[in-house]
Amino acid sequence: MFTLDWMFFLIAGPAVIFAGISKGGFGSGAAFASASVLALVVEPGLALGVMLPLLMLIDVATLGPYWRKWDGEGALLLILGGLPGVALGAALYTIAEPDVFRVLIGVISVAFVVWQLFFARRSAVRTKRQLPRWAGALAGLFAGFTSFVSHAGGPPAAVYLLSKPLTKTQYQATTVLVFWVVNIAKFIPYAFLGMFTLQTGLANLALAPFALLGAWLGVRAHRLVPDRLFFALTYVLLSLTGLKLIWDGLT
Template sequence: MSLISDPWFYLVAVPGVLIVGIGKGGFAGGLGMLAVPLMALTVSPVQAASIMLPILCVMDVTGLKAWISTWNTSLMLRLIPGALIGVLAGYLAFEYVSDAALKLLLGLMAILFTLNHWSKRWRTIKPKKAGNDVVDRIQGAFWAGVSGFTSFLAHAGAPPLMMYLLPKQLDKRLMVGTVTIFFAIVNYVKLVPYAALGLLDATNLGTSLVLAPLAVIGVKLGIWLHDKINPVTFFRLMYLFLFLTGLKLAWDGATALG
């Protein structure tokens, strides 16, 4: 079986996959973008994203079993069309994005997402329930489209999606279920254009297969920890880690472009 043999890759990939699985399983996938930046420290961002996609699909199957009956139907109907357009845009733009530019983009997204979290801006916004007004539908389609685009390029679709969902202050279980179903649909759709671009080759798929058991373990840990761990402590440490990783990637991308 063909796979990556560099031990440094697995040193960052193993904890990255576990953390993403825990986040997807029990905490609405808040750190779903962490694994690709970590892997991108040792391989190209494109290869990191290619390896991670089948792993995310395994996570989605595991998560669906726990959250399939807990999600907001009206929100999903307004989010999915925009997300699919975003995925298509990501596919069309993919060949024009260099490794250096992708590292810079990935690093900046990680930094801005973390700074936004630390500033607690989302918590100061008044709750807004899902409705049928035109403005809310446009906002949902826009943020879902951005989510689909960034998800295609680097599996970093959570930040823009949360910009739309968090102000609604949904019930915790409803939030996790809705996000889980949303990204399950998006990730399985992404398999088609990823295959068309030749990104799911033997080496990437072999490496994904080796890491796949960690995906199941991580998601099940997240489901188990959902009501048992203090999410504030967990995310406080993980966001710090994400911020530092973002700084490293942004520096590498900026210096390569310069």
């Protein structure tokens, strides 16, 4: 149980705005941290239930600005892997040890950034070593699973998409489309697992303006930030979220 008091809004409001900015402008990579912050004032299981409808609202708010600007092949591969990943997360939610997956995804995320920077130093031109298609489906599987258990699907999707020669808007639009589908797929299993209550519904209504504000700020920031800076920020966010996942998994 939790109370919609000033302490709740002091912590939850900025967390939801941050999720909107991350999902609306910078590829969703760090949005999962909002659920961790929300868990400071809400039981962890209910924190996931509070965040999912807000993430879905952000998805809807940002889908329009990025409509049909995505990379179709990348989105398809991630979705084809992501839906079974959601099903796996639902099936194993009560018995799986999510910390193992948090550490694994965190290590892969940080290693990918180091790998890309290593090749970038060997060339004056930004080097792209595109991962094979099967890696896209595998990244989608991890993204679907980790998204279900902790809303942390952004890093595995980023590992695959950042290996492709995409513009910042193609990259962003692809993440919006992929997680719009994945979050819809998560809704019914979350309901069956009892993650939605009257309280979480009231919290959703109260926090909806914060989610929409964050989404608007994210879209605005995306348009203003140059490509080079966008990808630099994306790598920074991927590194930080990867380290955070490792820390969460080990502690």
